[in-house]
Amino acid sequence: MKNIQLRSVAIATTALATSLFAASAVAQDTGTTESWFDAGAKAVTERAVRPVNTKQAKNVILFVGDGMGISTLTAGRILEGQLQGKSGEENYLSFERFPYTALVKTYNVDAQVPDSAGTASALNTGVKTRIGAINTAPTQPNAQCAGAMDTALTPLAYYAEQAGMATGIVSTARLTHATPAAVYAHSPSRQWENDGELPEEAVTNGCRDIAQQMLDPIGGNGLEVALGGGRSNFLPDGTGEGRRKDGRDLTKEWLASDSRAAYVENEQRLAQIDIANTSRLLGLFDKSHMQFEAQRGDEQPDLAEMTEVAIKMLQKSDGGYYLMVEAGRIDHGHHGGSAKAALFDTVALSKAVRKAMEMVDLDETLILVTADHSHVFTMAGYPKRGNPIFGLVTGPYETEPTLAEDGKPYTTLAYQNGPGAVKGERKHLTEEDIADPMFKPQALVPTRSETHGGEDVALFAIGPWAHLVSGTMEQNVVFHIMDKALNLRKRAAD
Structure with missing residues (x-):
């Protein structure tokens, strides 16, 4: 993975960040014995009367902060607070006030420290699998196509489509990258993002690249909304940005799938979409990953904007919806050794979750916020x-x-x-x-x-059946919590 180079041009978020580097700190309110004691007692009282919602959920939104380990949460929380002129430590990210929390074990079946493909597969299928593989069985050799489709795992979105729900993905990474791909695709190698990456063995044995799988019906009529980066994997080679060797333009195929389908490439066009009259929406805002929040200009929407549009698209479904939203570039900031990039994208995730909470009925919508894995990031x-x-x-x-x-x-x-x-x-x-x-x-x-870190990550939950989020759990249990809340597999089988 390439080292991250943040633009030195000062823009709004970077200017705000620069103000944090001053040597002087905000004056502190230490509180009193009584204020700390009373606040603690109040917190316990609130927990003691917390209601449990066991209604069948209509909708589920899964937020994944890629690489958002515990230390990233703490530092991101402080950054968000300091951007508001506070000392920072007393702040809470939007989802940190959710009533239910658990620790999640992230290892892959063949790796003590995992990658995003194996972890995202566990979240979406309920089965732990190998490092680098997307929704293939834990017994399937990595990067081997032969036999992979015979034992392929079924993602939550497939059950949702079979049950008449709407489905969608949002990511600041390429939509063919490991975490969003686990919503809709099957691949024994996460590297097979376009057909040019397929080895001869994969072609011979019938495996397809990840990008073309995004157009599949996935058990119903296919994804209703897909917003993120990765335009190159959808366009033919020779068109400037395209990397496809088969000559296919998948953006045109998306448009041809329905007379009311739409495709956009920038924030302005996204804002102009007639949601009421759009059946399927594809947005590809960069040829590769989208820009970091700390360097984002006005051509690309932020994560909250994409989340808002996605929810509006999916809320049109009477059958409910499943939406996965990924803050994908937290991970890339850390890989490049840039805490600034990672933490500003963590704050952007907090903003996106807050926007979702404003838009949904939490009595019928389960919201989960977690990470796929951690990083070796210290504070x-x-x-x-x-x-x-x-x-x-x-x-x-x-x-x-x-x-x-x-x-x-x-x-x-x-x-x-x-x-x-x-x-x-x-x-x-x-x-x-x-x-x-x-x-x-x-x-x-x-x-x-x-590199990634191998320690547990946090899981936050609010809405129907959120109380199932507790203790320390294997990562594949997250799928089963969503399945239970939606009564999904039973509905899909009926």
Whole structure:
């Protein structure tokens, strides 16, 4: 995966971030003995009378913060608060106030530290599988087509379509990337995003690329909405952006699938869509992944805008809907060693969840927010409360940055490995260094791309049957919670 280079051009979000690098922190309200004690007692009282909703859900929205581990949640929460002029620690991301929470184990059947293909497959099919494979059986060899379709796993969206529900995907990554692909596709290799990536064995044995599978009926009439990046995988080679070798233009095929289908490529066209008179909507806003929130211009919609349009499209269905929304670039920011990129996209996810909550009836809609896996991203060093989250560590009773054993300051945020690793003597960091949009917090082990982490991730839930989210669970259980809430497999079989 390529190292991430954030644009140095100052735009709104980057300008806001730069304001966080100042050495002075927000004045703190420490509270009193009584205020902390009373707040704790109130929290328990609220939990004691919390109602349990066991109605059959009409809709399910699954939000996936790709790579959004616990440390990312904490740092993202602080960033969101500091952008609002607070110290940050007292803030909650929109979904962190959901009434039910669990820890989720993320390993793949063949990997202690997972990838997004195996984890997204577990979320969408209820079965754990191999690293790098999308919705294929755990016994199926990776990247081998022969036999793969005979034992293919059935994703939730297939059951939803069979039951007469509407389905959709939203992602800031390519729509053929591992997490969104797990909603609709089957592939023994996540790399087979377009037909040019298919090896001879796959072609001989009848496997198809992921992009063309997005046009499949998937048990019903197919996806009603798909918004994200990855335009190149849908267009023929020789057209400037296209990578397809078969000459097919899948955007035209999408339009030909229904007289009221629509296709858009930028934010302005998305805003102009006549939702009431559009049956199927495809939006491809970049040739590859969409831009990071920290560098996004006015040509691409943000995650909240895409989520809003997707919900409006799906709400037209009397049979309910299943929507998967992915903040895909949290993961890519971390891989590039850019905490700034990852955390601004975490805040964007919080905004998207908040928008969804404003639009749906939580009495009939189950909303789940989780991550597919974590990253080797750390937050440490005893900084004082309110210390700028991207800044140098300064202790609670210090006026100058804390110094390490080598006599040099260090940042609160860092990585266990990645492109930010120091080769040779460590630099004496300054506030100007860390204010650089391309600054990478220090990493210990030098690797081309920072890696995933293997620890558990959080799962947050609100709505019908949300109380099933508790304790520590295997990742494939998430599918079964959604299935239970919707009574879905039974409905699909009837």
